[in-house]
Amino acid sequence: MSTAISPLAPKSYPEMPEIEGVAFATAEAGIKYKGRTDVLLAKLAEGTTVAGVFTKSKCSSAPVDWCRDIMSKGTARGLMVNSGNANAFTGKKGKSAVKLSAEIASKALGCAENEVFLASTGVIGEPLQAEKFEGVIAGLAALERPASWQEAAQAIMTTDTYPKVATVTVEFDDQSISLNGIAKGAGMIAPDMATMLSFLFTDAAISADVLQAILSGETDGSFNSITVDSDTSTSDTVLLFATGAAEKRGVAAVTSLEDPRVPVLKAAVGDLMQNLAQQIVRDGEGARKFVEVQVAGADSNASARTIALSIANSPLVKTAVAGEDANWGRVVMAVGKAGEPADRDKLAIWFGDVRVAVDGERDPDYSEAAASAVMQEEDIVIRVDLGLGDGSARVWTCDLTKEYVAINGDYRS
């Protein structure tokens, strides 16, 4: 397994503000990895509301089922996440492991079992030995050694090469409201979620229904717009927690979608999610290039999105990017295979600012040197204009390298 940090990793980490009502602790439960933390406990203040989006997989993991079940309550007091084992496709054993995990965490946190959200990431099909949490979680809840946001992000990593954190601050009633987030994910990443976990926290007071509407509304433009390998995990989970602690500071609760602060919150949550989503792509297994695919001039936004994903998921496009090869013919191929309205003779394609194809053929001013120079960049924009309508979409992906194959050809052993 590759251990080097992705060359696309952020060069520095943001200063993460405190979010009142959220405290982390991490530990080594020895689920799979040795010599590193693999379990995260978050203690959440009383009155914390919660919203979630989950994998659309028909084979969702036991913790995903658990979260879906308890989500209707709309409140949360704790979050426990482990890495190393996904507790997916584990049948009755998986349900028991989830029950035991919730029991252990709720006892330690002094709350009800159905106020503890759970997530697991790692190998599919191996029973999770939840009893391993027993010893470590009781100690964690005392928060004698609270963990930083980066440490929290570190504990939930699998093949990630760096922890992913992000923060956004907005102004509300002359007060600052911060939103912090952590995420993990590097492979099995595709729209409709991925082996991707992300947990977002704010101290604003937001009712559960408003919180859910905000989260659901911002998912398509962020986590559902990234793809590393078109594969979708059984375990994808994004949870957004609002502790409400800011109410004490005089920030009134947001309880209706008509509240004028909702658009501000939506934008902030969207920014935070897009930031974390892009960090996941930048840590795509074996990635050496970050690619933004822009599609414009499509019949509709949905059509543009299908075409953008067809380009972003094409192994031939992705290997060409890896080889720094300005092989725009493969972009044509990917547009063609998407099955969406397209007119070959109206198609134009750019790599960066260099137009390589127009009106259904190679650009008359095509310069191999200029196109190749773009491909040597670390961040590459592939832009397609279909010339048909107003539909547009933007998705992010990475290249497909030999390292991806190496990492995934030997993951379990």
Add this chain to the structure above:
Amino acid sequence: MSTAISPLAPKSYPEMPEIEGVAFATAEAGIKYKGRTDVLLAKLAEGTTVAGVFTKSKCSSAPVDWCRDIMSKGTARGLMVNSGNANAFTGKKGKSAVKLSAEIASKALGCAENEVFLASTGVIGEPLQAEKFEGVIAGLAALERPASWQEAAQAIMTTDTYPKVATVTVEFDDQSISLNGIAKGAGMIAPDMATMLSFLFTDAAISADVLQAILSGETDGSFNSITVDSDTSTSDTVLLFATGAAEKRGVAAVTSLEDPRVPVLKAAVGDLMQNLAQQIVRDGEGARKFVEVQVAGADSNASARTIALSIANSPLVKTAVAGEDANWGRVVMAVGKAGEPADRDKLAIWFGDVRVAVDGERDPDYSEAAASAVMQEEDIVIRVDLGLGDGSARVWTCDLTKEYVAINGDYRS
């Protein structure tokens, strides 16, 4: 570019019977490759009927457009195929190149332009210099040096590591009828065709409408059931020619789908196409393993097919196969992401004859050693039973290796 022959290549070539009314010649036109043949001319007897299936790409190549246009006539006198340049996304230049190609070939063969079928495979977007055919084709048509079936298959190769030929003989009215075929393709291979060309020939007399029905009916179970990388080419073409020469031997023409010989012919064409399709997968770029994915117990055949393709196209499944890793959790993931009806707790999975998962969890008798032994084989069957209904499907794919990335990261240069 890799030059070693695929380890999955057939160990021997079949004896190809003569098909009366078909003669090949090949030449070096110097389109892209040096020191190898890159153009194939087939001369077809008067009265030859033809049927075809083509890519569903919205950006189909100029030769595909040409073939579609002249197909309505139902007769053919010649076929010219070049490798090295796909003449796709070449705009007006592409149309002119096709016109010039047909002109050159028809002049040489002494037939009408619209009786010459054309196919091109290779790089997309570069104008095809059809004038290069001028000198070589005139000589070819004299058939002074007729080419063998293997030589014909050789001339149309791109990243293929071996020529693909197959033959089937059936009995008709106490006479033998043979069907021979050639094919090319190694990458950009996916259902609904691929950079896949295949040309099939028989000396039976079969009316064009019957021929088309037979060809169309057998495509789904053969060429549309293979995938190397989920990418679909702009140029996919399968043509089936019937010269009718067997009529002279007393084999009456087949002119109706009610003819009792039609099922025999269908089976023979199906066998031939499946054989060639599997040869393409066995020459999948970088392939070291041949994988048959069988899905049973699905809601419908269509649903089974979608699930089978989801497994066969999953980069994570394909890299696990490359790593000889019995990672059945990724098969669960691929079933889950397909979006088709599936019940996690009824799912069973086999690698070869080894059942690895049943009733939604790891098989109680699971043996890593037994599962790993299967993965070390060259040919691997991945079988999934959904336990829901009677729908089933079977598709073929190969593993995803570092060599695939190497071949495709540097194809144009």
